[in-house]
Amino acid sequence: MVDILLIIILLLVFLLPFIFRKIEHNLELFLLVMGLLATVVSKTLSFHLLGHVFSNYLLYLVTAVVLVMGFVFNLTVSKLKTAINSILSRIKIELFVSLVILFLGLISSIITAIVATLILVEIIHLLPLKHKTKVKVAIIGCFSIGFGAALTPLGEPLSTIVVSSLNAEFLYILKNLGMYIVPTIIILSLLSYFILLHERKKGHILPTYEQLLTEEEAIVKAEESAILALEARKDVILRAGKIFMFIVALELLCNGFKPFIDKYIVKLGDRLLFWINIISAALDNATIAAAEITPSLSTGQVKAILLSLLASGGILIQGNIPNIIAANKLEIKSKEWVQLGLPLGLILLLAFYLLLFVV
Numbered sequence: 524m525v526d527i528l529l530i531i532i533l534l535l536v537f538l539l540p541f542i543f544r545k546i547e548h549n550l551e552l553f554l555l556v557m558g559l560l561a562t563v564v565s566k567t568l569s570f571h572l573l574g575h576v577f578s579n580y581l582l583y584l585v586t587a588v589v590l591v592m593g594f595v596f597n598l599t600v601s602k603l604k605t606a607i608n609s610i611l612s613r614i615k616i617e618l619f620v621s622l623v624i625l626f627l628g629l630i631s632s633i634i635t636a637i638v639a640t641l642i643l644v645e646i647i648h649l650l651p652l653k654h655k656t657k658v659k660v661a662i663i664g665c666f667s668i669g670f671g672a673a674l675t676p677l678g679e680p681l682s683t684i685v686v687s688s689l690n691a692e693f694l695y696i697l698k699n700l701g702m703y704i705v706p707t708i709i710i711l712s713l714l715s716y717f718i719l720l721h722e723r724k725k726g727h728i729l730p731t732y733e734q735l736l737t738e739e740e741a742i743v744k745a746e747e748s749a750i751l752a753l754e755a756r757k758d759v760i761l762r763a764g765k766i767f768m769f770i771v772a773l774e775l776l777c778n779g780f781k782p783f784i785d786k787y788i789v790k791l792g793d794r795l796l797f798w799i800n801i802i803s804a805a806l807d808n809a810t811i812a813a814a815e816i817t818p819s820l821s822t823g824q825v826k827a828i829l830l831s832l833l834a835s836g837g838i839l840i841q842g843n844i845p846n847i848i849a850a851n852k853l854e855i856k857s858k859e860w861v862q863l864g865l866p867l868g869l870i871l872l873l874a875f876y877l878l879l880f881v882v
Contacts, residue, residue: 528564529783532557536776536805537839540857547857551765554772554841561779568779576774581680585637585844586767592641593759604649616650616728617719620660625712628667629705632697636672636679640665640845644852651729656722658855660715662863665845666837666871667711670704672845673833679844680809685829688816696829699822703830703875762851769847777810784814793827794880797872800831804838804868823879830875838868 536557539546546553562568576582596603610619623646631639643664647657672678674697676686682696689695722728788799788811796815803811815828836843840850840860850860 525564525566526783526786529561529780532561532564533780533802533805536841541861550840550857551768551772554776555768558772558775558779562775563779565779565782567782572775572778576771576778579774582767582770582774585770586763588635588637589641589766589848590759590763592638593762594756596641596645597756597759600645600649603645607646607649611651616652617716617723620650620719621712621716624660624664624667624715625708627664628671628708628711631668631671632674632678632682635677636668636843636845637848639668639672640848643668643845644849647849648853652722653727653729654853655859656719656727657853658859659718659722659863661849661853661855662837662846662860662867663711663715663718665843665849666867667708668845669836669843670707670711670833673829674701674704681812681829681832684809684813685816685825688813689818689820689825700826700829703826703878704833707871765851766847769841769851770844773807773841776805777807780806781810781814784811789815793824794876797827797831797876797879800828801835801838801868801872803832803835804842806842808832808836808843827875827879830879831872834868834871834875838864 536554540550540553541547559568562572607619623643627639627643644661647660647664650657650660652660669679673682676683676693685691686693686695719728788796788802791799800811800815812828812832816825820828837846838861840846840855840857846860846864849855
């Protein structure tokens with residue numbers, strides 16, 4: 524009965540944000556409720572668990588970085604906008620975005636996925652693109668950062684847990700999965716280039732703000748910017764609070780489902796496990812990796828587990844920290860994310876499956 528209830532909760536986590544608009548607009552609170560419910564059903568809710576969740580340094584680190592970087596970007600937004608417009612006067616926006624996604628994907632394993640994502644979303648926010656186009660760029664960028672951050676233990680918790688669980692060397696993932704991850708980042712960069720070419724034909728690439736404004740309008744815009752500065756600071760604080768709630772919710776969800784994962788998921792064969800790991804689209808992939816990765820696994824099995832987790836992590840907003848940050852900053856809804864996140868994630872999963880198990 525417990526297992527059935529957990530499956531129902533997982534299905535609700537996957538489906539309800541796409542059915543009810545109120546849930547979609549309050550995704551953090553919904554996931555928090557589902558996380559608490561999962562821990563109650565699995566009988567894992569306790570003061571010890573809550574202590575574990577709220578003693579996790581990553582909870583406060585991610586929130587603090589988002590808060591501080593938000594204020595930094597808020598103070599330097601005019602300079603950043605000027606710099607971007609200067610660059611776009613020299614090269615096409617398609618090439619600029621492609622290079623940004625490539626660079627941040629490759630460097631995210633050093634500067635961390637969090638910082639890379641914050642840079643990405645601030646740049647996207649200032650680009651002269653329609654909202655739907657910004658959503659596409661953000662999703663591709665988050666996929667790129669999610670893959671790139673896994674290359675070293677510095678990038679994200681997933682790689683830290685894997686290297687620690689295997690008692691492996693620092694560059695273990697880079698050496699064994701770099702041949703899959705680096706080309707994937709390059710392909711995602713090229714994908715953003717061709718998507719923007721298509722968006723230009725549809726008229727979704729706009730002139731820069733400076734090109735749109737007359738001199739009189741520019742003066743009014745400057746006055747409005749000063750008034751909106753205080754509101755922007757409030758947005759930064761609110762965003763950090765939402766991300767704090769998001770991480771707590773994911774921690775509770777993953778702890779609630781851990782007995783189920785230990786009981787059923789980790790015992791599956793390699794090929795089936797590869798596809799079952801699509802549940803990381805809704806659950807934290809670091810927790811799943813912690814349950815599945817053991818020293819007894821072969822390198823081939825580790826490759827299959829990690830690549831399936833990384834590809835699945837971009838399918839839904841709640842699948843990865845970069846997705847959560849981007850969705851909050853750019854006001855991306857679950858329905859908007861899944862329109863590209865799902866097909867892109869499935870294509871990557873299919874490609875990795877063929878490479879690992881067929882070719």
